Amino acid sequence: MAEQRLTEQFQLRSRLRFDLDSGRIWLDDNRMLLLHAKALGALRRELFETLGTHRAQGLLLRMGFVSGQHDADLALKLEGRGDPYDVFRIGPELHGFEGLVKAVVTRAQIDWQEGRFEGEVEWRHSWEAESHLQHYGIGEEPACWNLIGYASGFVSRFFKRFIVFRETQCVRQGHDCCRIEGRPADAWGDQDGYVDYFRSVGGPDEFRVVEDELRSLRGRPRSPDDRGALVGASPAFTQAFELLREAAPAPITVLLLGETGVGKEMFARWLHGHGPRAAKPFIAVNCAAIPNDLIEAELFGVRKGAYTGAQDSRPGRFERADGGTLFLDEIGDLSPGAQAKLLRVLQSGEIERLGDDHSRRVSVRLVAATHVDLPAAVAAGRFRADLYYRIATYPVLIPPLRERRGDIPLLAAALIEKYQGQYGKRGLGLSERAAQALQAHAWPGNVRELENGIERAVLLAPSGGEIEVRHLFPAGAPALAEGVELARSGCIADPEQAERERRLDALLQPGFELERHEAELITRAVEQAGGNLTQAARLLGLTRRQLGYRLKRDRATEA
Numbered sequence: 001m002a003e004q005r006l007t008e009q010f011q012l013r014s015r016l017r018f019d020l021d022s023g024r025i026w027l028d029d030n031r032m033l034l035l036h037a038k039a040l041g042a043l044r045r046e047l048f049e050t051l052g053t054h055r056a057q058g059l060l061l062r063m064g065f066v067s068g069q070h071d072a073d074l075a076l077k078l079e080g081r082g083d084p085y086d087v088f089r090i091g092p093e094l095h096g097f098e099g100l101v102k103a104v105v106t107r108a109q110i111d112w113q114e115g116r117f118e119g120e121v122e123w124r125h126s127w128e129a130e131s132h133l134q135h136y137g138i139g140e141e142p143a144c145w146n147l148i149g150y151a152s153g154f155v156s157r158f159f160k161r162f163i164v165f166r167e168t169q170c171v172r173q174g175h176d177c178c179r180i181e182g183r184p185a186d187a188w189g190d191q192d193g194y195v196d197y198f199r200s201v202g203g204p205d206e207f208r209v210v211e212d213e214l215r216s217l218r219g220r221p222r223s224p225d226d227r228g229a230l231v232g233a234s235p236a237f238t239q240a241f242e243l244l245r246e247a248a249p250a251p252i253t254v255l256l257l258g259e260t261g262v263g264k265e266m267f268a269r270w271l272h273g274h275g276p277r278a279a280k281p282f283i284a285v286n287c288a289a290i291p292n293d294l295i296e297a298e299l300f301g302v303r304k305g306a307y308t309g310a311q312d313s314r315p316g317r318f319e320r321a322d323g324g325t326l327f328l329d330e331i332g333d334l335s336p337g338a339q340a341k342l343l344r345v346l347q348s349g350e351i352e353r354l355g356d357d358h359s360r361r362v363s364v365r366l367v368a369a370t371h372v373d374l375p376a377a378v379a380a381g382r383f384r385a386d387l388y389y390r391i392a393t394y395p396v397l398i399p400p401l402r403e404r405r406g407d408i409p410l411l412a413a414a415l416i417e418k419y420q421g422q423y424g425k426r427g428l429g430l431s432e433r434a435a436q437a438l439q440a441h442a443w444p445g446n447v448r449e450l451e452n453g454i455e456r457a458v459l460l461a462p463s464g465g466e467i468e469v470r471h472l473f474p475a476g477a478p479a480l481a482e483g484v485e486l487a488r489s490g491c492i493a494d495p496e497q498a499e500r501e502r503r504l505d506a507l508l509q510p511g512f513e514l515e516r517h518e519a520e521l522i523t524r525a526v527e528q529a530g531g532n533l534t535q536a537a538r539l540l541g542l543t544r545r546q547l548g549y550r551l552k553r554d555r556a557t558e559a
Helices: 002-007 037-051 051-078 084-088 090-097 125-136 145-159 195-197 209-216 235-247 262-274 292-300 334-346 373-377 385-391 407-422 432-440 444-461 497-508 514-528 534-542 542-556
Strands: 016-019 024-027 031-032 102-111 116-124 162-171 178-184 254-257 282-286 325-328 366-372 394-397
Touching: 031 125, 031 432, 037 051, 051 084, 051 090, 051 145, 051 195, 084 090, 090 102, 090 145, 116 145, 116 162, 116 262, 125 145, 125 209, 145 162, 145 178, 162 195, 235 262, 235 394, 254 262, 262 325, 292 334, 325 444, 334 385, 373 385, 407 432, 407 444, 432 534, 514 534, 514 542, 534 542
Parallel strands: 254 366, 254 394, 282 325, 325 366
Antiparallel strands: 016 024, 024 031, 102 116, 116 178, 162 178
8 A cells, every 4th residue: 555655646657658659668758668578588598598697697787777777867856755765665666667576675774864775675576586487497596686786776876875785585596585685885895796796887987887888788889980079870971971081191172061060170170180281280260250351361361561450460371271271161151352362272372461462382281161052152153163163172961960860879978978077077878768859859950059959968967867858958848850749748749649639738728528528529429420339439439338338327417
């Protein structure tokens, strides 16, 4: 009865949602899987037979540890809604809620201020013990390694201290139930090497190292070392990168094409850093950010007295980039005069400062970039055709983020790593709901928009915790790409589901009467079925008997 009240108190059942249209099950923000215990048991057996007992036990334990952490994150969201001990007991409750084991805390010594826990738990109906018995029979060693990991992960995350559980008796050993005991890791000692099973999840890294291990086990692709700051593995990204790689050692002028925010400057920097001019300067100019009357002075330099305010001679960007690479971003926004002078420099290799009467020779590799449709600009007379053909020798199209969605997890991980150090955070991860939201969002601002969102999320998320949807989109999750949106319930729903919800919202207004609407709906179904009650029941999703009961009830009410 107490457990039932706990479930109702924290509305745990309402946090479990089946989104059949998208094929997902959610427990709060965590995607869950409904698996056959026998199939999971077969996988568990294969781990023991393939990896050996010791390695399989460690892997199962660490997998359980991560699962326990995620459930602890759910429990910690409910702090303040009840007695702290009730909130803590959500862990054992969720363990049963997920069909793993019936867990009852039989002893608990807790110091909330110091974050200390020592206690004992009784387990009944452990799926893991039953599976081990089925495959290996009675034995001397306990079997519930995954469940032990869960308990350790939950309590460690909840108390912000490394708590280790050990199984003191197991059904697999012939006992009628399993029992476990937990205490701080340093209170166990480590004479038998038991705590070594946890080594990849303990210590100051907030137990997140295990997640890196699991990512590698899942085969998450990692960018080759020579890609440096360029992150991606999708076919669209790889195609662009291979073109860039081929051009790096050559002196050819490269034109980077793509929407705003796709990372054209990063591509240009990679090109410079992996070419023969890497030791020389890399100079970047955003042509769209410089007024037309100043662009020529910025690019080619100024002679003293060339115009009012030119009190000193100074070199332009071409001279500063001599021997290296000049990156001209948004070259499509250059004025006609600047276009003419740029063409002359590219043809002759010489520049002339504004107001000067002699030329200077420069050796510069040009990398240009634009989001403008240059052929259309040439046709409209806004861009010189001869300059276009000069810079478009080797075009490289950088795909927008929506065409390389497979790279979003890689980019997000790299950006989290980048910004958590800057903001003094550590051990941050993405919740599954947040990862889904990143995948579904349209990203009109491309990688730049993603970077801004991740930076904001790192700032907002608690150290050692998870980045959630509200951290990425503080003003509320925006409409998502491909007709998908985040429903108010937190479930990801398709447009049909959203439309159904809008219709229900239209009904739920002041004065709504459920019984009257139900009666009207039944009457309408019977009319559509031509009086055939079996067909009407089918329209309503009822059995013939259920419909008959409702009709009889309604007639009695009217009488």
